[in-house]
Amino acid sequence: MKNLSRILSRYLFTAVLLLLLTLFLNVFLYIICGFQIVRATSRTASHVRVVAEALEITDGRVSLSGNGFDCLSQHYVWAMLLDDDGCILWQWELPQQLNHPYTARQIAAFSKWYLDDYPVTERITDYGLLVAAQERYSTWKQNFSDSIGIVDFIAHMIPVTLFINLLFVFLVVLVFGLRFYRSLRVLDKGIQDLSEQKPIRLPEKGMTELLAKQLNLTSDLLIRQKERLERRDDARASWIRSVSHDIRTPLSLIMGYASDLKEDPSLPEEQQRLAERIAHQSLKIKRLIEDLNLTSRLEYEMQPLRITELKPARLLRTIVSDFYNQGLSDVHTIDLYMDPDVEQVVLSGDAALLTRSFSNLIGNSIRHNPDGCTVSVAAGLQSSGSVCFQISDDGCGIPDAVLQALTAAPAHTEKAPHIMGLRIACQIFRAHDWQVEFADANTVRIVTG
Amino acid sequence: MNHIYEARILLVDDNPEILEMLENILARRGFLSLRTAPDCEKARELFSLYMPELVVLDIMLPDGDGFSLMRDFRLVSDVPVLFLSARDEDNDRLLGLGLGADDYITKPFLPDELVLRLTAILKRTYFSRLRQEPEDPPLVLGDRTVFLKSGIVRYGTEERTLTAKELALLKKLYENRGNIVTFDALSDAVWGENYYGYENTLMVHVRRLREKIEDHPSAPVWLLTVRGLGYRLVRDRKELS
Structure with a gap:
C-alpha cells in the first residue's frame, strides 16, 4: 500500500511538473514571438521615418534624396505626400486610380485600414502627410482600442486565469490519478496475496483489465502447482511413514529374537556372537528408520516445533557433559568455549530437536575419527544480537561429496553418501530460521536468526 | 501379588508373531501369568475375566485402537498401561501419555528395555508403598x-x-x-x-x-x-x- 501511495504521489508530481514546463515553454515562446513582432513593427516605422526625413523641397518642388529613394524602392511599392487639404504634393509610382485628392474621411479610413487593399503606413512630415504602401496582401492591419478598465481587468485576470487553469488541471489529474490508484490498489492487493500463496480472483475491467487477467492466470497456475506439490509431498511422506511402520514389526521380531539368542547359554559362543551382531545391526536399522522419519517430517514441514525459551549456554553444557557421561573414549576430547555474554542469552527453540542436531554434529566428529580428535564447541554473541555457534574438529573433516550433497537440493542427493545425521542437523537449524554454514571441512557455523 | 513376577499381564497386539515373542521374552524373564489378545474384542473379554495388573497395548488394532481400549479399561480400573506401538510420532506418544499411560515404547524395541520399563511400572504401582525406604548409606x-x-x-x-x-x-x-x-x-x-x-x-x-x-x-x-x-x-x- 505504501508503494501505491508513492506511485500516486509521483504521478501527481509528474503531471504538475509537466504542466508547469508547458506553461514556461509557452511564456518563453510568447516572449520570443512578441519580441519579433515588435521588432518587425518598429522596422516598418523606421523605414517610413527614413523616407520622411529624406523628403525635401527644392525650388517649391518636393523631391527625395538618394538614401530615401533606396529605402522607398526597397520596402514600398508606391508613396505619396498629401498636404493639409488632401491634395497630392508628391508621389512615386502611385497607381492611376489613386492619383486624386483625398478627403478627410478617406484619409481617416485608410490610415486605419487599407487603401485599395494596399497596406499603407503614414507619417506626418514638415511638408504634409507621407503615405507609403507595401505590396497588396503582405501585411495584416488591425486596430485595437478599449477602455482602460477592461485593459486593467485583463491584466488582473491573467494570473487568476492561470491559477484557475492550474487548479483545473490539478483536479483533473487528481481524479484520474485516484481512479488509477483504485484500480492499482486491487492489483496491489492481488500481488500481495499472490506472494503469500493465497488464491486471487481480480475483477477484469477498466484500464487494468489485461494485468488483472494475467494475474488471475498466474494465481490459477500457482495454486495448481502448489496442490500438485502438496499431493506429491503427502504421497512421499505417507509412503515413508507407512514403509517405516511396516518395517518396525518385523524388525521388532528380529531384534527380539536376536537379543534372546545372544543370551542363550545353550548356543555355541560363535553363534551367540553372530546373534549379537544381528541385534546390533537391527538397532542401526531402527535408528535409520527414526532418522528417515524425522528427516521426511522436517523436509515436508510436518514436524511441529515445540518452541520454548532456552538458554544456549545451558543447552551446550548439557550436551557436551552428556557425551562425557555416556563414556567418551580417552582419545576424544570435547572443549567448550563459551563467550560470557552468551550466558544470559535466552533463545526460542525446540530444545529436544536442537539438542539432537548439536549432538549429531559433535557425534559425527567423534564417529568419523575413531583414532581420536579434539572437538571444539564455541558460542559467541555477535554485534547484531545473534548467537554464533561453531563446531570444529582437528580430525579428517567432512568429505567434499558430503558437503556438496548437503548444499544440493534434496532431489539431487539420491546418489549422495549417507548423510542423514548431518542433514537432520541442518534441517532442524533451518526450521528455526538459523543459518548453517560449513566454513571448511572441519568447521560448521550456526548463526541464530 | 507378593512379587512382580506374579503380576497378571495382558498383551494386546494384532500381530501373532509379536505376541508370541513377547510371551517368550517375558516368560523367560520369569513372568508367570501372561495372556494375549489379537484384537479389542478379545482384549475386553480377557480384561473382565482375567483382571490384569498390567496391560501392554498396541495402538493399531484390527477392530479399534489402543487409545480407546485404554479409556475403556480405565473406566473400571486403574490398571497400568504400557503402549508398544510402531507409531513413533510425537502426537501419538503425547496422546498416549496424556491419556494416562504409564509408558510408551516404539517398535522396534530392545527386549531388555521392555522388561526393565515394565518392571519399573509394576514396582512403582504395586510395591512403592510397601517398600521400606532404605536409609542412604553414608x-x-x-x-x-x-x-x-x-x-x-x-x-x-x-x-x-x-x-x-x-x-x-x-x-x-x-x-x-x-x-x-x-x-x-x-x-x-x-x-x-x-x-x-x-x-x-x-x-x-x-x-x-x-x-x-x-x-x-x-x-x-x-x-x-x-x-x-x-x-x-x-x-x-x-x-x-
Whole structure:
C-alpha cells in the first residue's frame, strides 16, 4: 500500500511538473514571438521615418534624396505626400486610380485600414502627410482600442486565469490519478496475496483489465502447482511413514529374537556372537528408520516445533557433559568455549530437536575419527544480537561429496553418501530460521536468526 | 501379588508373531501369568475375566485402537498401561501419555528395555508403598564419611556440619556420581530453576564444600572441576588410582 501511495504521489508530481514546463515553454515562446513582432513593427516605422526625413523641397518642388529613394524602392511599392487639404504634393509610382485628392474621411479610413487593399503606413512630415504602401496582401492591419478598465481587468485576470487553469488541471489529474490508484490498489492487493500463496480472483475491467487477467492466470497456475506439490509431498511422506511402520514389526521380531539368542547359554559362543551382531545391526536399522522419519517430517514441514525459551549456554553444557557421561573414549576430547555474554542469552527453540542436531554434529566428529580428535564447541554473541555457534574438529573433516550433497537440493542427493545425521542437523537449524554454514571441512557455523 | 513376577499381564497386539515373542521374552524373564489378545474384542473379554495388573497395548488394532481400549479399561480400573506401538510420532506418544499411560515404547524395541520399563511400572504401582525406604548409606570419601541425611562429615574423631547449600550440592553430585554435573544443574539443585549466571557464587560454595570433604582443598581428588562444564564427584577409589 505504501508503494501505491508513492506511485500516486509521483504521478501527481509528474503531471504538475509537466504542466508547469508547458506553461514556461509557452511564456518563453510568447516572449520570443512578441519580441519579433515588435521588432518587425518598429522596422516598418523606421523605414517610413527614413523616407520622411529624406523628403525635401527644392525650388517649391518636393523631391527625395538618394538614401530615401533606396529605402522607398526597397520596402514600398508606391508613396505619396498629401498636404493639409488632401491634395497630392508628391508621389512615386502611385497607381492611376489613386492619383486624386483625398478627403478627410478617406484619409481617416485608410490610415486605419487599407487603401485599395494596399497596406499603407503614414507619417506626418514638415511638408504634409507621407503615405507609403507595401505590396497588396503582405501585411495584416488591425486596430485595437478599449477602455482602460477592461485593459486593467485583463491584466488582473491573467494570473487568476492561470491559477484557475492550474487548479483545473490539478483536479483533473487528481481524479484520474485516484481512479488509477483504485484500480492499482486491487492489483496491489492481488500481488500481495499472490506472494503469500493465497488464491486471487481480480475483477477484469477498466484500464487494468489485461494485468488483472494475467494475474488471475498466474494465481490459477500457482495454486495448481502448489496442490500438485502438496499431493506429491503427502504421497512421499505417507509412503515413508507407512514403509517405516511396516518395517518396525518385523524388525521388532528380529531384534527380539536376536537379543534372546545372544543370551542363550545353550548356543555355541560363535553363534551367540553372530546373534549379537544381528541385534546390533537391527538397532542401526531402527535408528535409520527414526532418522528417515524425522528427516521426511522436517523436509515436508510436518514436524511441529515445540518452541520454548532456552538458554544456549545451558543447552551446550548439557550436551557436551552428556557425551562425557555416556563414556567418551580417552582419545576424544570435547572443549567448550563459551563467550560470557552468551550466558544470559535466552533463545526460542525446540530444545529436544536442537539438542539432537548439536549432538549429531559433535557425534559425527567423534564417529568419523575413531583414532581420536579434539572437538571444539564455541558460542559467541555477535554485534547484531545473534548467537554464533561453531563446531570444529582437528580430525579428517567432512568429505567434499558430503558437503556438496548437503548444499544440493534434496532431489539431487539420491546418489549422495549417507548423510542423514548431518542433514537432520541442518534441517532442524533451518526450521528455526538459523543459518548453517560449513566454513571448511572441519568447521560448521550456526548463526541464530 | 507378593512379587512382580506374579503380576497378571495382558498383551494386546494384532500381530501373532509379536505376541508370541513377547510371551517368550517375558516368560523367560520369569513372568508367570501372561495372556494375549489379537484384537479389542478379545482384549475386553480377557480384561473382565482375567483382571490384569498390567496391560501392554498396541495402538493399531484390527477392530479399534489402543487409545480407546485404554479409556475403556480405565473406566473400571486403574490398571497400568504400557503402549508398544510402531507409531513413533510425537502426537501419538503425547496422546498416549496424556491419556494416562504409564509408558510408551516404539517398535522396534530392545527386549531388555521392555522388561526393565515394565518392571519399573509394576514396582512403582504395586510395591512403592510397601517398600521400606532404605536409609542412604553414608558417602565414603577416603578417610572421610559424609552422612547425607544429617549433613555431617566425620573425619576420625572430628565432625563438621555441611550447610544446606553445601549438602544440596553434594547430594546432586552424589546422585550423579562419576558423571559431570553441569553448573546449571547444580545451580538448579541449590537455588532453583534458571539461577545460573552467578558462577562465582557456585564456586564459593564448592570451595567451602571442598574444605570439608577434601584433605587438600586446593588440590581436590574427590570433587573435581570439569573446565567449562561443571563438577564431578569421583566414583570410587579405583578411579582415583
